[in-house]
Amino acid sequence: xxxxxxxxxxxxxxxxxxxxxxxxxxxxxxxxxxxxxxxxxxxxxxxxxxxxxxxxxxxxxxxxxxxxxxxxxxxxxxxxxxxxxxxxxxxxxxxxxxxxxxxxxxxxxxxxxxxxxxxxxxxxxxxxxxxxxxxxxxxxxxxxxxxxxxxxxxxxxxxxxxxxxxxxxxxxxxxxxxxxxxxxxxxxxxxxxxxxxxxxxxxxxxxxxxxxxxxxxxxxxxxxxxxxxxxxxxxxxxxxxxxxx
Numbered sequence: 001x002x003x004x005x006x007x008x009x010x011x012x013x014x015x016x017x018x019x020x021x022x023x024x025x026x027x028x029x030x031x032x033x034x035x036x037x038x039x040x041x042x043x044x045x046x047x048x049x050x051x052x053x054x055x056x057x058x059x060x061x062x063x064x065x066x067x068x069x070x071x072x073x074x075x076x077x078x079x080x081x082x083x084x085x086x087x088x089x090x091x092x093x094x095x096x097x098x099x100x101x102x103x104x105x106x107x108x109x110x111x112x113x114x115x116x117x118x119x120x121x122x123x124x125x126x127x128x129x130x131x132x133x134x135x136x137x138x139x140x141x142x143x144x145x146x147x148x149x150x151x152x153x154x155x156x157x158x159x160x161x162x163x164x165x166x167x168x169x170x171x172x173x174x175x176x177x178x179x180x181x182x183x184x185x186x187x188x189x190x191x192x193x194x195x196x197x198x199x200x201x202x203x204x205x206x207x208x209x210x211x212x213x214x215x216x217x218x219x220x221x222x223x224x225x226x227x228x229x230x231x232x233x234x235x236x237x238x239x240x241x242x243x244x245x
Contacts, residue, residue, distance in 0.1 A: 002081025002129055003027040004224065005073050005122070007060045007114070010038035012187035013137065013213050014086040018042055020217035021084075022051035024225065027077040030055045031069065031087065052077065060087050060114045070121035079125035082133040082224045085115045093148035107155035111136075112162060119166065123175070131174035133224040136163050137216075138181035138235060143243045160235060167233030176232035178223050182216045183239025207240035 039055035058069035126132025
């Protein structure tokens, strides 16, 4: 088994995903850009539980930084066999008439440019291993077409197209490419959440509740496992059925 690299893993969904992969035996690289304390805490938790992890700083929108990141992870934990592209940036709401091309580029930096850089850096190692997993963390916001999020939704649509095309191209190398798309899963950045805050959302969820970060992490763990070796080019939505057609 090679190593797993989870971007933006110092907190939130990324931290849960990193911890979950470690329980399956993956040596996990916890990537962060500024939250060193959070990343080191996640790594320490994994090590304390008997796993293998390292916190590794990098700007995953910088080409040289991503090359150095993959090289460092390979040196410390072994060749990168799994990439979970989870990192994201600010997503300020804006009405369509106020959205600029720069707003679109800001979202594409995380959901198209960063995965492209990560794949370029990690694919040689995956090919050498004869297998690999690339997981994009998507969002059901793309399906729901949430108003005020046109730049974000457009980038998430581009992310899906990227993943599906890569799945066709990279299968010959034993590399699968999938998207795990959560619904609204409250994490630290959302601040305190009450039942009153979630009531309107939950009313439209067939399973009748808000999802948890652990439930997203469980799906990622499946997608990167050998049990999903014949699953590629898929988008798995984790939202309790909120977007059933």
